[in-house]
Amino acid sequence: MSPCTWRDSILNEFVPNISKVIIVIDPDDLLTEEKLSLELKNRGFDLIDFKDSVEFRYAYESGYRTLWDQGQQTKQTVVIRVCNSQWDALPYDLLKAGRILKFTLGNIFPNLSYSIIEKLDSSFLDELFAAQNKYSPRKLGNNDTKDFVIQYVFGIVPYLITNDVELLRTLLRIHYNKLKLPPILSGRLVQILKGNSRFNDWPLEIIVSDDGAFFAFLQERWPPFLDVLAHGNHIIKETSAYNLKYGGPTTLPFDHEDIRVYIDNLFVEGKLIPVQKSGTNIETNPWIKSGVSETNDNDPNIRINGLLEIIENEIPVPESLYSEWIDFAMKWAELRALIHTTNQVNELERFKQISTLVNNKFTNWMLERYAGLINLPPTNPAMLHHVPRRMVRELESEKNMSLALVVVDGLSLDQWVTIKKVLHEQDPNLVMKESATFAWIPTLTSVSRQAVFSGRTPISYPKSINTTNNEGNLWRQFWEDNGVSRQKIAYQRSLGDGNVCEILDDSFNLNQTKVIGLVVDKVDKIMHGMQLGASGMHNQIKQWCEGGFLFSLIEYLLDNNYQVWLTSDHGNIECNGKGRSFEGSIAENRGERARIYPTLELRDSVAKTLPFAIKWNPIGLPPGYFPLVTEGDDAFVKEGETIVGHGGISMEEVIVPLVKFEKRSR
The missing domain is CATH 3.40.50 (Rossmann fold)
Known part of the structure; x- marks a missing residue:
């Protein structure tokens, strides 16, 4: 059978x-x-x-x-x-x-080219296996295998794409739905599309493979489209007046029914930014409302309501893959950032109800599925210890590359949304390729930050599990094990203020360093002194980011030809006290979301007195390290007390930003 x-x-x-x-x-x-x-x-x-x-x-x-x-x-x-x-x-x-x-x-897959299918993300193997069984292909070479996969796995028939609408619809499917088309397949798709002279002026090499470039391409064509819409389908400006950075047609068919269905979500989810346009009749064309900032008084509520509707319909189920939780968390982060930065109270109760539902489902998923993430390959890092392994692959593909990893201690995904907006204002040409990854449980600095610098699971550093003083040595050891000379490896922590150039130049020679690990601890310091809850966190993080340290750090590294990655060791959440317990616990200051016990028996006996706590299975943790953690917005502090903390298993603490920076040519 x-x-x-x-x-x-x-x-x-x-x-x-x-x-x-x-x-x-x-x-x-x-x-x-x-x-x-x-x-x-x-x-x-x-x-x-x-x-x-x-x-x-x-x-x-x-x-x-x-x-x-x-x-x-x-x-x-x-x-x-x-x-x-x-x-x-x-x-x-x-x-x-x-x-x-x-x-x-x-x-x-004996009849498909191995060199092609090995590049596929494993999440597509089900579709590929079903297609193989259904169509029983003969022995296929490289190009035929590419075409087979593009058609039957990704549902794209390149030879049938013959006009701008079909091309734009295909690109929206790829990038909005995050289809993860590997370079070897996106290159084949571009090759076929370029055979159609109609697409000669489209920047296909860039916008097929790079979602950030594609959305930037759409963004700069939205104003010309609104001008055409306002003036009876006539372009009223010279193309040069729009200062387009990407080649291609000046206007795109945003109003076609197959394209229009994406527009609201693109603006609501923050992939596109509304523009100011006078003379645009929103009553006649209500579908453009989310993309026009003349409706600015209602903008937060429009986006909040839109995101709430999307989120209510997309909450992952028990069978969901980790990547589905990451996609969901990024939309959830956009919503949380809006809620906490705009002081909109109209939908606050609805938001709190959904938040409770989301974290209940996330907790159940974590208890069943989290262990399966640990050994996943680092192609798309599922966990923090995969991040340096992914960077190794970058170095293997380009030997002359220099790499920098910036760990912003305590930065949550929604706080990254706030930072991202400031960075974009500081340099619109800064390319931020965004994703997210899972922190280690418990979401404590000493556990999770050492994982990202060591490239290992916490079971491998039992002697330093309660401190971060050894992570510089772990970072150096990781890169030495991967062939980098110790003299070319650098590490520095306690960053966040001051003159970036002076700090880095005084510490090491960027021209002679191959890999740099940096810890920016400003967000964590803000959190541990926070008295004003999540909204206060966003406000102070925004003010700090506007001060320019993080922007200067990223720009300086890019200017010195480093590939720059940014992540966080854990997020944080505003939470409410449910009761204290101190026996045998090791807890960070203000990390009142996790208690660690030296024996299983002690942990379980304390758990009986704290019915809201979760006895976390010590997956990947050293012997004698048994966590008692909280879910949702509960905390091991005095009842009625509100704090911003970390250590637990809420989505806000566990799923953290992972960003790769590049410079777009000016």
């Missing part, structure tokens, strides 16, 4: 109780796919990566080998995942004891 999904062909090989250890050669990271790894766990198989021999040995010896040597049995079978290059490094005792399996994309 043929497998129903590509996962079935793998799962069928995992039979319980045959061996304590199974070694899987997995060059394509198939076992780390979110749904497959969860199903393996549910069937009694624990997945351990062999990427880092020290980290692996610690997890394997402490979690399994020691127990077996003592004659104890474990419920789970250990699955050790290796790639081809790591095979020779496996210890002999494991090779002798374990059953060996191998899975590759080439075996699952």
